[in-house]
Amino acid sequence: MALVPPLPADQWDERVDFALKGLMPRHMRNPEDAGTAMATLVRHPELTKAFLGFSVHLLFRSTLSPRLREMTILRVAQVYECEYERSHHIRMAEEEGGLTRPEIEAALAGTAEDEFENRLLSAVDELHKNTALSEQTWNALGEHLSEQQRMDFIFTVGGYGLLAMAYNTFGIEFESER
Missing domain, CATH: 1.20.1290.10 (AhpD-like)
Incomplete structure (x- = not known):
């Protein structure tokens, strides 16, 4: 059972879109295509945006x-x-x-x-x-x-x-x- 479930679709807004912008193309920044992990993390858009910036380095820019x-x-x-x-x-x-x-x-x-x-x-x-x-x-x-x-x-x-x-x-x- 999820202690923190994915954000319901009706609560996805511009803050959520902005939080995912650095990691995902626009067509994936929605509750169906983002995946359960990202759909859960965006319950806290500011934290998600900050952490994803770090994650992008680890995944795509690491030496x-x-x-x-x-x-x-x-x-x-x-x-x-x-x-x-x-x-x-x-x-x-x-x-x-x-x-x-x-x-x-x-x-x-x-x-x-x-x-x-x-x-x-x-x-x-x-x-x-x-x-x-x-x-x-x-x-x-x-x-x-x-x-x-x-x-x-x-x-x-x-x-x-x-x-x-x-x-x-x-x-x-x-x-x-x-």
């Missing part, structure tokens, strides 16, 4: 490659037990990140065949557990990632962790369940 970004998000969704986030990013991991099904399953489990990718997934777990990376982990990630990429990694883990907490608390339902 992380789509592959590493999606592996990171998959692991975050798994450790936060967020089925909604996990299912949406499985599709994105395939389509945008080029991950195979076995690679996706491995990322969800926190492992990868590639040594660096395995280290990256372990870093997600370290951040989740300790709320910080050790100097050793930071430096190890630096063998393959620039400082800006490592910063984007930290914010990707944090941003998607926050989103997972919100989705889990609000009770975001899958579009097919509506």
